[in-house]
Every structure is written in C-alpha cells, then in structure tokens.
Amino acid sequence: xxxxxxxxxxxxxxxxxxxxxxxxxxxxxxxxxxxxxxxxxxxxxxxxxxxxxxxxxxxxxxxxxxxxxxxxxxxxxxxxxxxxxxxxxxxxxxxxxxxxxxxxxxxxxxxxxxxxxxxxxxxxxxxxxxxxxxxxxxxxxxxxxxxxxxxxxxxxxxxxxxxxxxx
Amino acid sequence: xxxxxxxxxxxxxxxxxxxxxxxxxxxxxxxxxxxxxxxxxxxxxxxxxxxxxxxxxxxxxxxxxxxxxxxxxxxxxxxxxxxxxxxxxxxxxxxxxxxxxxxxxxxxxxxxxxxxxxxxxxxxxxxxxxxxxxxxxxxxxxxxxxxxxxxxxxxxxxxxxxxxxxxxxxxxxxxxxxxxxxxxxxxxxxxxxxxxxxxxxxxxxxxxxxxxxxxxxxxxxxxxxxxxxxxxxxxxxxxxxxxxxxxxxxxxxxxxxxxxxxxxxxxxxxxxxxxxxxxxxxxxxxxxxxxxxxxxxxxxxxxxxxxxxxxxxxxxxxxxxxxxxxxxxxxxxxxxxxx
Numbered sequence: 001x002x003x004x005x006x007x008x009x010x011x012x013x014x015x016x017x018x019x020x021x022x023x024x025x026x027x028x029x030x031x032x033x034x035x036x037x038x039x040x041x042x043x044x045x046x047x048x049x050x051x052x053x054x055x056x057x058x059x060x061x062x063x064x065x066x067x068x069x070x071x072x073x074x075x076x077x078x079x080x081x082x083x084x085x086x087x088x089x090x091x092x093x094x095x096x097x098x099x100x101x102x103x104x105x106x107x108x109x110x111x112x113x114x115x116x117x118x119x120x121x122x123x124x125x126x127x128x129x130x131x132x133x134x135x136x137x138x139x140x141x142x143x144x145x146x147x148x149x150x151x152x153x154x155x156x157x158x159x160x161x162x163x164x165x166x167x
Numbered sequence: 168x169x170x171x172x173x174x175x176x177x178x179x180x181x182x183x184x185x186x187x188x189x190x191x192x193x194x195x196x197x198x199x200x201x202x203x204x205x206x207x208x209x210x211x212x213x214x215x216x217x218x219x220x221x222x223x224x225x226x227x228x229x230x231x232x233x234x235x236x237x238x239x240x241x242x243x244x245x246x247x248x249x250x251x252x253x254x255x256x257x258x259x260x261x262x263x264x265x266x267x268x269x270x271x272x273x274x275x276x277x278x279x280x281x282x283x284x285x286x287x288x289x290x291x292x293x294x295x296x297x298x299x300x301x302x303x304x305x306x307x308x309x310x311x312x313x314x315x316x317x318x319x320x321x322x323x324x325x326x327x328x329x330x331x332x333x334x335x336x337x338x339x340x341x342x343x344x345x346x347x348x349x350x351x352x353x354x355x356x357x358x359x360x361x362x363x364x365x366x367x368x369x370x371x372x373x374x375x376x377x378x379x380x381x382x383x384x385x386x387x388x389x390x391x392x393x394x395x396x397x398x399x400x401x402x403x404x405x406x407x408x409x410x411x412x413x414x415x416x417x418x419x420x421x422x423x424x425x426x427x428x429x430x431x432x433x434x435x436x437x438x439x440x441x442x443x444x445x446x447x448x449x450x451x452x453x454x455x456x457x458x459x460x461x462x463x464x465x466x467x468x469x470x471x472x473x474x475x476x477x478x479x480x481x482x483x484x485x486x487x488x489x490x491x492x493x494x495x496x497x498x499x500x501x502x503x504x505x506x
Contacts (some may be wrong), residue, residue: 135334
C-alpha cells in the first residue's frame with residue numbers, strides 16, 4: 001500500500017478524530033467511525049490520493065458514515081430535556097457548566113442538524129461547502145442550522161425559566 | 168453572531184480537545200484494513216479466549232448459565248428483556264427526585280442473529296460475514312476476498328424504510344425475490360455506490376450496499392438469491408450481570424451498549440491508569456464520576472488492553488455496583504481493542 005496513506009493518517013488522523021468526536025459525542029464511537037472509514041479508504045487509496053482534495057473526500061466519508069448509523073445514538077438523542085444542573089452566574093466555572101449543558105443539548109439534536117453545526121461552527125465552513133459535504137442544497141443546510149439553533153435556544157430558555165421559578 | 172452561536176462554537180472547540188489523540192490510529196487502521204482485505208473471521212486467535220476480565224469465571228466458548236439465549240433464526244434484533252431481578256439498591260444519599268438508580272441482573276436478552284446469507288458469489292468472492300448490531304439494527308458485512316477485483320457487500324435488515332443522504336442519485340425499479348425493489352446509484356469518486364432495497368415482509372426492510380465493481384444485474388442476482396440463515400451477531404464480551412431489563416443496542420468488536428440505559432462497555436488499547444486504583448476482579452481500575460456520568464477504567468495488563476465502562480449521569484450508580492459490573496465482563500474470541 002502506498003506510503004502516502006500512512007502519511008495522511010499520521011498528519012490528519014488527529015483532526016479527523018476531533019471532527020468525529022464532535023459528530024458522535026462519544027470517543028469510542030469516534031474511533032470506530034474514523035477507523036472504519038480509513039480502513040475502507042486504505043484499500044482504495046491509490047485512486048483516492050489522486051483526487052483534488054483527498055482529505056475532503058475522507059471527511060465526507062466520515063460524515064456520511066456517521067449519518068448512516070441510524071439510531072446508533074438514539075438514547076442520547078432522546079434526552080434533550082435532561083440537562084445537567086447549571087450553576088448560575090457569569091463566572092468561568094459557570095461558563096464551563098453552560099458549555100457542558102450545551103454539549104448535552106447538542107447530543108440531543110438529530111444527527112444531520114448536529115453535523116451542520118459542527119461543520120459551521122467548528123470547521124468554519126460556509127453553507128455551500130457544508131452542502132457539498134452533506135450532499136444536499138445550501139437551502140437545506142440553512143434550514144437544518146435554523147432548526148437546530150432554534151431548538152437549542154428553546155431548551156436554554158426553558159432551563160432559564162425553570163431556574164427563575166426555583167429562585 | 169448570537170450568544171447561542173458563540174456558546175456552540177466554544178463548546179465544540181472545548182470538547183474537540185477531549186477527542187482521542189490518535190496515537191494508535193495508524194496501527195488500528197492497518198489492522199482493520201488487513202481484516203477487510205483478508206477473510207474476516209468471526210473467530211480470532213484462540214489465545215484471546217484465555218483473557219478474562221474477572222478472575223472468578225473461567226472463559227468458556229459457550230454461553231454460561233443464565234447467559235443470552237439464542238434468538239429465533241429469523242429474528243431481527245429481536246432482543247426481548249426478561250426483566251431480571253434487581254440485585255442492587257440505589258446509591259445512598261440520592262434525593263428522592265433523582266432518576267432511577269441503575270440496577271443489575273442476570274442477562275436476559277436474546278442474542279440476535281442475521282436472517283440471510285448470499286448464495287451467489289460475485290467476482291472477487293466474499294469472505295465470511297461479520298455481523299454487528301448498531302442501535303438495534305443488524306448489519307452483515309462481507310469483505311471481498313480479492314480486494315482488487317471484488318467489492319465489499321453490506322446487507323442490512325431493519326424495521327424502518329432505508330434512508331439515504333440527501334443528494335443526487337439515480338433510482339430504477341427492480342424485481343427482487345418477487346417484490347418491488349429500488350436500485351439507487353450515487354455517482355461518487357472513486358466508485359459509484361449502489362444500494363438495493365425492498366420490503367421483504369411487513370416490518371422487515373432489506374438493504375444491500377456495494378459499489379459499481381458489481382454491475383446492477385449482478386447486485387440484483389445476489390439479492391435475489393439470499394437464503395434464510397441465522398448468522399450470530401459478534402459479541403466481544405460476556406456479562407455476569409447486565410443493567411436490569413437491558414436489551415442489546417450495539418455490539419461491535421470493541422463496543423457493547425445497552426438500551427435504554429445507554430451503558431457502554433468499550434475495549435481499547437492499553438492505557439496507563441491515573442489516580443487512585445481499586446481492585447476490579449483480578450485487575451486494577453479507576454472509578455470516576457463527572458457531570459456526564461460514571462466511568463470505570465480497568466487495565467487488562469495481560470491482554471494488553473483497557474476496558475472502559477460508562478454509565479450516563481441520568482442513571483445513578485454506586486462505585487461498588489459499577490466495579491462489580493465491570494468485574495463480571497469477560498472477553499470473548501470476538502473481542503478486539505479499538506485504538
């Protein structure tokens with residue numbers, strides 16, 4: 001097998017794992033996902049490395065493999081309303097807790113919506129680039145992002161309301 | 168950018184740093200690739216069979232008394248919980264309003280089997296299947312024996328209509344096993360993806376995926392000639408106890424997850440333990456509680472590997488119960504550490 005594949009995995013593997021971790025929300029599944037995709041890519045690397053952007057191809061493959069894992073994270077997707085207790089205030093500890101809460105909320109999103117947010121806010125991709133990764137129209141990307149953010153805002157607002165009532 | 172946008176961005180950047188470091192990724196990929204290229208076998212080296220997490224129970228190739236019972240041959244993830252008797256009590260000191268504490272009992276779920284096998288062999292041959300369970304759905308993966316001339320074939324069976332990524336695809340109507348089927352082709356480099364799917368019987372969809380190494384006609388022939396079978400799902404662990412009422416949700420070579428609790432057991436490469444350790448069977452391990460849940464990490468020094476058991480925070484569990492659960496997990500011949 002060409003050495004180029006090994007160089008690619010060594011150089012880009014950690015980034016792919018970070019990306020997969022954000023998609024899956026689970027380190028073990030992220031490893032499984034990346035290993036599975038790279039193992040399949042390995043067998044066809046001679047053809048893939050001649051593509052214009054091999055890494056983009058692999059990222060697309062990781063994303064689509066993730067989206068094809070139907071209901072794998074179903075139990076996590078069902079817990080949107082169950083967020084951990086959040087300390088109030090704007091102190092660093094409070095911000096950290098808010099991020100943990102957001103992480104839980106992200107895990108509860110449908111996977112396509114979550115993938116859109118990861119691509120937009122972590123990879124800083126434009127909507128047309130996200131559309132290319134997901135194989136859909138840019139308008140669909142915008143719709144997914146809009147629904148996801150609305151859902152997050154709503155969950156956070158509900159949470160705040162509950163805290164006010166507790167106070 | 169709104170406050171929520173910023174919060175999402177900050178959250179993703181922070182949690183990205185918690186991803187695996189990839190130190191063993193290359194080795195793991197090569198290993199997995201070799202398995203794909205060769206004939207992937209359900210039974211790996213027998214020496215793995217000697218690896219037992221807990222010292223109390225010797226490894227055996229057959230299920231222990233009280234272990235999972237075989238599912239009916241035509242079963243599709245037909246696990247049914249038998250609601251084993253609870254053997255533990257909630258963690259002391261929890262508020263009455265806390266979620267129900269995790270309880271453990273003897274395994275009562277059915278071990279799923281894959282209900283089909285191909286009898287038509289395409290060019291390049293097909294290795295023995297590897298059957299996995301992901302979120303309650305069964306997948307049989309057949310690696311091409313000859314990776315240069317042949318193509319891998321994946322068959323999925325589930326109760327829901329197959330779904331696909333949005334995007335351009337060409338679909339044609341076919342006839343498979345006397346039923347109306349759809350052949351979907353996605354034009355993509357380096358090889359077009361072919362998916363053939365149909366409703367085999369009410370509540371049972373079958374989907375066959377490969378690439379354009381096979382012609383459309385060859386794929387239809389392969390699907391047309393699927394024969395009834397009962398190929399067992401691989402199971403990397405055997406459990407002395409499992410979460411009460413648990414069904415198997417996921418079972419791969421390195422990960423088993425249960426529903427509805429979301430308890431996950433993963434076999435990873437060797438990692439040094441950090442912090443205070445406690446005995447876990449005949450091994451040492453650490454127990455940690457964080458905002459996301461409880462984790463017990465066990466160093467299987469003689470494998471070598473690391474067993475990581477995670478319980479979501481919404482199911483309170485005592486350290487003693489967690490350790491007892493982990494100590495009762497035994498590796499089988501199907502087990503292979505992830506990276």
